[in-house]
Amino acid sequence: xxxxxxxxxxxxxxxxxxxxxxxxxxxxxxxxxxxxxxxxxxxxxxxxxxxxxxxxxxxxxxxxxxxxxxxxxxxxxxxxxxxxxxxxxxxxxxxxxxxxxxxxxxxxxxxxxxxxxxxxxxxxxxxxxxxxxxxxxxxxxxxxxxxxxxxxxxxxxxxxxxxxxxxxxxxxxxxxxxxxxxxxxxxxxxxxxxxxxxxxxxxxxxxxxxxxxxxxxxxxxxxxxxxxxxxxxxxxxxxxxxxxxxxxxxxxxxxxxxxxxxxxxxxxxxxxxxxxxxxxxxxxxxxxxxxxxxxxxxxxxxxxxxxxxxxxxxxxxxxxxxxxxxxxxxxxxxxxxxxx
Amino acid sequence: xxxxxxxxxxxxxxxxxxxxxxxxxxxxxxxxxxxxxxxxxxxxxxxxxxxxxxxxxxxxxxxxxxxxxxxxxxxxxxxxxxxxxxxxxxxxxxxxxxxxxxxxxxxxxxxxxxxxxxxxxxxxxxxxxxxxxxxxxxxxxxxxxxxxxxxxxxxxxxxxxxxxxxxxxx
Numbered sequence: 001x002x003x004x005x006x007x008x009x010x011x012x013x014x015x016x017x018x019x020x021x022x023x024x025x026x027x028x029x030x031x032x033x034x035x036x037x038x039x040x041x042x043x044x045x046x047x048x049x050x051x052x053x054x055x056x057x058x059x060x061x062x063x064x065x066x067x068x069x070x071x072x073x074x075x076x077x078x079x080x081x082x083x084x085x086x087x088x089x090x091x092x093x094x095x096x097x098x099x100x101x102x103x104x105x106x107x108x109x110x111x112x113x114x115x116x117x118x119x120x121x122x123x124x125x126x127x128x129x130x131x132x133x134x135x136x137x138x139x140x141x142x143x144x145x146x147x148x149x150x151x152x153x154x155x156x157x158x159x160x161x162x163x164x165x166x167x168x169x170x171x172x173x174x175x176x177x178x179x180x181x182x183x184x185x186x187x188x189x190x191x192x193x194x195x196x197x198x199x200x201x202x203x204x205x206x207x208x209x210x211x212x213x214x215x216x217x218x219x220x221x222x223x224x225x226x227x228x229x230x231x232x233x234x235x236x237x238x239x240x241x242x243x244x245x246x247x248x249x250x251x252x253x254x255x256x257x258x259x260x261x262x263x264x265x266x267x268x269x270x271x272x273x274x275x276x277x278x279x280x281x282x283x284x285x286x287x288x289x290x291x292x293x294x295x296x297x298x299x300x301x302x303x304x305x306x307x308x309x310x311x312x313x314x315x316x317x318x319x320x321x322x323x324x325x326x327x328x329x330x331x332x333x334x335x336x337x338x339x340x
Numbered sequence: 341x342x343x344x345x346x347x348x349x350x351x352x353x354x355x356x357x358x359x360x361x362x363x364x365x366x367x368x369x370x371x372x373x374x375x376x377x378x379x380x381x382x383x384x385x386x387x388x389x390x391x392x393x394x395x396x397x398x399x400x401x402x403x404x405x406x407x408x409x410x411x412x413x414x415x416x417x418x419x420x421x422x423x424x425x426x427x428x429x430x431x432x433x434x435x436x437x438x439x440x441x442x443x444x445x446x447x448x449x450x451x452x453x454x455x456x457x458x459x460x461x462x463x464x465x466x467x468x469x470x471x472x473x474x475x476x477x478x479x480x481x482x483x484x485x486x487x488x489x490x491x492x493x494x495x496x497x498x499x500x501x502x503x504x505x506x507x508x509x510x
Contacts, residue, residue: 124403
């Protein structure tokens with residue numbers, strides 16, 4: 001194998017991993033500060049300038065906390081569970097493209113760790129593995145609140161995965177590809193020089209469905225039933241402490257980033273923006289900005305909306321989301337048939 | 341070389357996980373071993389350049405069907421296999437003819453395929469057989485009838501389950 005290719009891969013994985021992990025830590029800070037702003041308080045602002053060293057302090061604190069494993073817990077599964085939650089959450093970043101091919105150091109470098117022609121499906125496959133972490137944690141803790149959290153989570157994930165996939169089908173029909181790079185490239189250019197050719201304008205229903213389902217898939221407010229603290233103490237991670245709890249936390253935020261990246265690539269044109277054809281290195285900048293938009297939206301929702309009741313959640317998923325998503329697929333397929 | 345190493349790793353893991361499915365006393369451990377088997381199979385598919393099948397294997401089997409299995413196990417909260425199962429020990433005898441049939445079938449297929457490579461279907465010899473385009477093309481041309489029949493079968497199963505669930509309620 002080409003030795004330069006190998007070096008390129010290692011460097012790309014290293015850079016992406018470092019940025020990703022740091023970003024996760026700072027999203028938590030962003031969330032706490034923004035929530036503070038929404039709730040008219042300050043939020044953490046004592047560690048470092050503007051509280052910028054807070055993530056570091058949090059990390060150190062997590063490492064030094066006492067680790068407790070309940071006596072009647074299933075030890076093996078209890079320890080494996082956080083790993084099962086984290087690994088798929090971090091692996092998905094490998095197939096996400098954050099820019100076009102650029103010319104660096106005399107080499108053509110693709111701005112993604114790896115490119116597969118079915119990257120969309122790879123992400124879906126990996127994210128569907130993430131639920132097992134939560135389910136295992138809930139079951140192995142031997143605690144009824146944890147078990148309820150795990151059960152709710154698995155039911156919720158199956159229900160909303162359907163509408164999520166159906167919303168994606170619409171985009172796939174329009175782009176004719178399961179490759180995220182190809183899907184993003186299809187959204188290049190503008191209509192009349194003003195409106196960008198993003199899928200959000202051609203498929204507003206699909207976008208809305210996708211956004212709602214993806215928030216449910218990542219267990220965030222208003223769909224954070226698996227850890228509803230007013231009724232389940234802390235849900236599936238009630239018994240977890242120290243770094244094991246932190247791993248669940250990281251996994252949740254990694255899933256949020258993946259979901260935002262997917263929304264960006266599928267509906268907001270990925271890395272496309274003004275002048276990106278001339279300067280391909282602008283791509284990752286636009287991409288990050290769009291992801292940030294979705295992350296702020298997540299936090300904004302958390303500060304604004306109350307939680308669903310469990311039966312409302314199920315009814316909404318099965319009796320509203322899935323029928324609308326099916327109708328959307330039929331509509332998009334018909335449009336695609338007549339337009340192309 | 342690389343491929344063989346990966347295949348050996350995946351195959352060993354798959355067989356180990358498959359053994360674990362039947363050996364484990366706790367149903368939840370069995371279910372998770374089965375997920376391991378599916379994951380290893382998906383890896384094998386990807387190595388055979390059938391990425392689409394691999395991804396679908398993960399999404400449908402490991403991701404959706406096994407979640408339902410795990411869900412039911414957790415809902416019933418079965419910690420260990422009931423000892424009442426010992427009553428059904430005679431089933432053990434049944435397993436011998438079944439296993440023998442399966443082994444003979446597999447051996448027959450292996451011998452047939454390795455002795456006469458040309459007997460493989462035309463589709464299987466093309467390198468791009470595993471990508472989504474050729475699978476979609478195949479499903480809507482040569483295999484249209486089985487494909488549509490399967491979808492009707494699934495629809496029947498859905499309607500049937502809804503009716504059964506309704507009857508329980510009354």
